[in-house]
Amino acid sequence: MSCEDENRGTVKVINNRYKPSGHFHYGSPNTPILNEMGKLLGVTNPRDITHIHSYGGEAIFFESLSKGKLLATRCDNPLCESHLSIYEPFRIHCPDCLVKATVLDITDLAKRTATVHSFMITERTGAFNTLEVPIKFVNVEFDGVCTILMGYLSLGNPKIGMKLLPIFNTKAPTYTILDISWVPAGTPESELPQNFTF
Amino acid sequence: MITFSDKQLKTPKMARPVYLVTGGMSKFARAFPDKRQEELCIDALTEAAEFIGMTPYELKKYIHTAYYGHFADHFGDQLLGEAAMHDRLGLDPLGNVGIKTGGATGGSTLWEAYKTVASGYSDCALAMGWERMDEVPTDEGNNYISFAADKDWETPLGHIYTGYYAVMAQRYWQIYGKEEDSFRRTMAEIAVKNRGYARMNPHAQGPMKITVEDVINSPVVAYPLLALDCCLMSVGAACGILADEKTAFELTDHPLRIDVAAGSHTLRVADRRNMEIPLLPNETKEQYADLGERFPGGDRYPGFTGFLAARMSAYYAYRMTGIHDPTEDLDLVELHDAFTISDIQTYEDIGIRPYGEGRTYVESGDCYHTNPNTGAPGKLPANLCGGLIGCMHAVGATGIMQVIEVGQHIWNRWAEMHSDEGKWKRFGREKPADWTDLQVKGAKRGLAISHAGVGSHVTCTILQDPNHTLEGGMFE
Ligand SMILES: [Zn+2]
Numbered sequence: 001m002s003c004e005d006e007n008r009g010t011v012k013v014i015n016n017r018y019k020p021s022g023h024f025h026y027g028s029p030n031t032p033i034l035n036e037m038g039k040l041l042g043v044t045n046p047r048d049i050t051h052i053h054s055y056g057g058e059a060i061f062f063e064s065l066s067k068g069k070l071l072a073t074r075c076d077n078p079l080c081e082s083h084l085s086i087y088e089p090f091r092i093h094c095p096d097c098l099v100k101a102t103v104l105d106i107t108d109l110a111k112r113t114a115t116v117h118s119f120m121i122t123e124r125t126g127a128f129n130t131l132e133v134p135i136k137f138v139n140v141e142f143d144g145v146c147t148i149l150m151g152y153l154s155l156g157n158p159k160i161g162m163k164l165l166p167i168f169n170t171k172a173p174t175y176t177i178l179d180i181s182w183v184p185a186g187t188p189e190s191e192l193p194q195n196f197t198f
Numbered sequence: 199m200i201t202f203s204d205k206q207l208k209t210p211k212m213a214r215p216v217y218l219v220t221g222g223m224s225k226f227a228r229a230f231p232d233k234r235q236e237e238l239c240i241d242a243l244t245e246a247a248e249f250i251g252m253t254p255y256e257l258k259k260y261i262h263t264a265y266y267g268h269f270a271d272h273f274g275d276q277l278l279g280e281a282a283m284h285d286r287l288g289l290d291p292l293g294n295v296g297i298k299t300g301g302a303t304g305g306s307t308l309w310e311a312y313k314t315v316a317s318g319y320s321d322c323a324l325a326m327g328w329e330r331m332d333e334v335p336t337d338e339g340n341n342y343i344s345f346a347a348d349k350d351w352e353t354p355l356g357h358i359y360t361g362y363y364a365v366m367a368q369r370y371w372q373i374y375g376k377e378e379d380s381f382r383r384t385m386a387e388i389a390v391k392n393r394g395y396a397r398m399n400p401h402a403q404g405p406m407k408i409t410v411e412d413v414i415n416s417p418v419v420a421y422p423l424l425a426l427d428c429c430l431m432s433v434g435a436a437c438g439i440l441a442d443e444k445t446a447f448e449l450t451d452h453p454l455r456i457d458v459a460a461g462s463h464t465l466r467v468a469d470r471r472n473m474e475i476p477l478l479p480n481e482t483k484e485q486y487a488d489l490g491e492r493f494p495g496g497d498r499y500p501g502f503t504g505f506l507a508a509r510m511s512a513y514y515a516y517r518m519t520g521i522h523d524p525t526e527d528l529d530l531v532e533l534h535d536a537f538t539i540s541d542i543q544t545y546e547d548i549g550i551r552p553y554g555e556g557r558t559y560v561e562s563g564d565c566y567h568t569n570p571n572t573g574a575p576g577k578l579p580a581n582l583c584g585g586l587i588g589c590m591h592a593v594g595a596t597g598i599m600q601v602i603e604v605g606q607h608i609w610n611r612w613a614e615m616h617s618d619e620g621k622w623k624r625f626g627r628e629k630p631a632d633w634t635d636l637q638v639k640g641a642k643r644g645l646a647i648s649h650a651g652v653g654s655h656v657t658c659t660i661l662q663d664p665n666h667t668l669e670g671g672m673f674e
Contacts, residue, residue, distance in 0.1 A: 033231070041231050045275060055350065062350075081201060089351055089468050096199065118502050120364035122420035126340030126357030135356045139365050139468070139502070146471050148502075150365070152355055160372055160495075176354045 009050040024050045057092035060103060065180050066173035068197060070110050070166055072145060073101035086145045106142060110166045111198075113143040114182070119158035130178065138182050140164060151177070154193050156184040171195040200473040207476075209517040210459060212316035215673050217446035217453035218661060219322075219439040220257075221602035222246030225625040226403045226434035226590035229332035235274065236286035238435040239328055242595075243287065246437055249615075250450045258287075260445060262320035264294040267307030267327030267594035272342040274330045283326070300346050301536065302460075303327060304436065304597025305648025305657030309458040311440045321445040327594035328435035339431065346651055348466050360428070363652055364420035366467060367539045369502040371422040373495040374554055375539075382422075384557045385538040386413035389426045389587055391566060392535060396584025397630050400622045401599075403590045404430045405630075427538040429586035436598040454608055455662040456601075457518050457672075461510025465654045467502060475499050476506075476513050478549035480523040485552060493554050505540075508547035508647060511658035515645075516549070519660045520670030524550050525564065525578050527668055529641040530607055532600035534649035534656075535585040544647055548658065550578065567636045575639065582607070582636045597648025601659050604644035608663050612637040642666035 009024035026048040033042040055062055064071045074086045075094035082096040086104065094101050117139045125133060136153040154167065163185035172195040173179050181196060189198060199206075222245025224238040240254070247257040264287075266280035276282065280296035299306040304327040311325035331339055344357040352362055375381035390410055396402035408426070416426040439449070446453035464470055475486055490497025500506040512524075521527045531550070535541040545556040563569035564577040583589045583603040586596060606612045613635045615621075622629040642663040649656045667674055 035231070053349075058350065085471075087469075089466060091469075095469075118365040118369040120361050120368055120420050122356070122358065122361050122364065122418075124340070124358055124360065124419060125337070126342075126344050126359075127335075127338040128341050129357045130354075131356055135358070135361065137355060137361055137365055147469050148467075150352060150355065150362070150466070150468050160369070177351050178354050 011052050018052060020052070058090060061090040062175050062177075062179070065168055066170060066175060068107070068168040068170050069105055070107045070180060072104050072106045074104050075099065076102045087147050088142060088145050088149045089147060106145070107166065109142055109144070110140075114140050114164040114166060116158050116160055116162040116164060117141040117148045118160060119153070121158070138164065140182060151180055151182050154181040154183055154196070155187055155191060165198065167192055167196040167198055169195050170197045200471045202476070207513075209672075210514055211672055212313075212457075213318055214316055214442055216312050216315045216456050217441050217443060217664070218456040218601070218605055219441050219446050219449045219453050220246045220249045221436065221438040221598065221605060222249060223401055223436035223595065223599050223602060224434045226401050226432050226592055228403060228430070228432065230433050231332075235279070235328055235330050235435070236283060238433070239283055239287065239326055239437070242326065242435040242437045243324075246439055252449075257439065257449075258289065260322040260441070260449060261289060261292065261324045261439070262322050263292055263314055264289050264324040264326065265297060265307045265311040265314070266294060267297045267303040267325070267598065269298050269300055269303045269329060269593040270331070270342060270346075272345065273333055273339065275333065283328075287326075289324070299655035300650030301534065301591070301593055302597060302648040302650040302655040302657055303594040304599065305458070305646070305659060306460065306597070306655060307594070308438060308440070308456070308598060308601060308659055309460050309657050311438070312456060312458045315440050315442055318442075322439065322441040322449075324437060324439060325598060326435065326437040327596070327598045329592040329594045330433055331431050331592070332433050336431070351466060351468070359651065360420050360423070362467065363537065363540070364423050366502040366652060367423055367537060368421070369495075370539055370543055373493050373503060374556070375422075381557060382414060383410050384560050385427060385542065386410040387560050388535065388538040388541050389413045392581050392585040392588040394588070395567070395582050395636060396588025398634055398636055399583050399589055399616055400618070400625050400627055400629070401434075401590070402584045402588055403432050404588050405584065406588070422539065423537055429536045429591045430589075432590035432592040434590055434592040434595050436595040436602060438598055438601060452609055453664065454605055455664050455667055456659065457515060458657055458659045459511050459514035459518060460655065460657045461507040461513070462655050463500070463506040463653050467652045470500060470502070470506075472498055473500070475553070476509055478509075478512060479516055479521070480549055481552065489554060496554060503543065504553065505543060505547045505649065505653040505656060507653045507656035508544055508649060508658070511647070511656045512548040515658035515660050518672050519662065520668035520674060521660065522670075524548060524645065528578060528643050528645050530579045530582065530604060530638045530644045532583065532604050532644070532646040533580055533585065534596070534647050535581055535587050536591070536649065538587070540649075541585075544649070548645070548647060567638070579638055582638070597646065597657060597659070600646035600648065601661065604646050604661050607638045607641040608644060608661055610637065610641070643668070
């Protein structure tokens with residue numbers, strides 16, 4: 001059985017219980033590690049595992065990316081010192097009063113005010129990276145939002161203060177943070193990467 | 199939180215003073231294909247015992263509880279590695295616990311052992327840290343390290359932790375470094391200094407005799423970070439023995455007073471909110487009133503340019519020990535130089551220099567063993583072991599190694615521990631013909647900073663000669 005198996009593990013939830021099906025782990029024999037004299041020093045331990053992960057209260061955020069929407073949250077507790085603070089990254093609960101925060105759609109705010117706070121360009125990646133190199137990270141600030149979202153720039157070269165537009169993987173969503181990316185303000189729709197829309 | 203109550207800002211008051219009795223460390227290297235981790239930990243414990251003229255067997259008789267710092271279970275593919283180590287060190291059935299705070303794991307391990315002794319639970323505790331980062335290839339290692347970021351919001355972005363840090367470096371580089379060539383050279387000086395000092399350290403993995411130009415011409419990792427601006431990935435172990443006063447003086451005539459404090463900040467840099475700068479004893483609110491004018495963009499605190507966790511660890515530690523001005527009150531420091539630029543940021547967070555002026559600590563020559571501008575002893579030498587850039591970053595061991603290094607200066611035994619031909623030979627390393635004694639003459643007090651990633655955890659450890667403690671500390 002190879003890990004390219006068509007029957008790789010998938011999961012459904014029925015009655016709030018996980019129902020996995022298919023193969024969640026793939027093993028292959030270990031091999032000896034020898035030195036140049038043929039002396040045994042250790043072994044390799046190959047394996048491939050599929051984890052299951054709940055987004056919980058953040059699921060709405062990741063689901064909305066696939067629909068072209070950027071959600072944030074706001075503390076609406078009038079007794080909280082951070083009353084009316086808006087958070088992006090989305091926080092399920094206010095970090096100060098821990099009351100459940102109100103979900104807001106900030107897609108339009110992002111389109112109007114997204115600005116590069118900082119950035120980074122690198123050719124280096126870790127195993128399992130799926131982004132094109134060089135990777136360009138952008139840290140995006142929005143008017144009236146007290147935190148700064150990290151993402152990746154799909155076109156152009158980043159600069160502090162540069163205006164950006166959000167784009168969304170609505171055609172083949174991965175349901176991960178990679179479904180939102182950024183392009184320089186003024187980019188025409190025809191130049192967007194495959195599967196992405198404004 | 200962005201405002202703090204008096205209860206939260208309370209200066210820790212321990213029940214009794216705590217002493218560092220001894221410490222030891224293994225050789226550090228990128229890989230040890232021929233050694234299990236326990237062999238390296240036993241090397242460290244043996245060095246600690248021999249340092250005070252005992253056998254490990256004799257020293258173990260004093261240990262009452264054990265604290266194990268080991269960050270990344272993924273690398274060694276072993277859960278409860280601490281329990282395995284505790285057994286291999288032959289310390290069952292004593293109570294023990296594992297500590298994991300990323301790059302600050304070593305410092306946090308000392309923090310736990312310190313509180314145990316201070317509380318009276320134990321009269322003598324072992325703090326042992328290690329890391330095994332050679333059991334996967336480097337790109338898989340990068341992937342594992344990236345899981346120390348938020349796995350939903352950050353890790354999928356390149357699986358490259360250096361990138362999550364580099365966005366902070368970029369901001370500091372542009373706002374405080376003003377993208378000046380002179381600032382680039384100052385960063386490079388740190389890389390040259392630390393790798394140069396590593397040449398005098400038989401334990402060190404990355405000694406190099408290089409120039410500022412070599413650093414500036416090294417490949418870009420994630421601009422503005424160049425290859426020679428970055429720390430090492432290492433394997434090795436380090437340990438310290440902490441005790442109360444009575445036990446400490448039974449074990450040695452020269453124990454050192456140790457105090458440890460800790461701070462934290464958001465795991466994701468993204469979640470940082472603006473707040474007022476918590477002030478250290480040598481700072482005033484007024485001095486920062488025009489920070490944003492002097493450094494446009496620098497009015498956001500901590501923003502991406504300060505490490506609140508480092509600031510808070512110093513905030514507590516200085517008040518616990520009576521430090522008013524670290525540059526005046528301390529004789530040497532070991533800082534967490536994961537990157538040259540984060541080293542500069544830390545000078546400001548811990549008050550060696552005010553915010554915005556970190557670079558002058560290097561440019562003045564104060565951070566050197568011997569000030570290159572004047573030829574006189576440096577005012578506050580930093581990272582004489584080589585730091586994370588020149589010596590090692592075996593994560594769980596790093597913060598402990600730094601404290602032992604500071605201790606060896608205060609014990610006035612640095613040369614003994616670094617010049618021994620037998621040790622150089624045993625480690626398979628060639629002692630340089632120009633080996634230099636870096637002992638800080640007359641050192642009485644020092645500090646070590648242990649720091650995690652983008653600043654989620656930081657500890658500040660202060661060591662003092664018990665006959666030269668500062669006034670204003672907890673017990674003075
Ligand atoms: Zn609230």
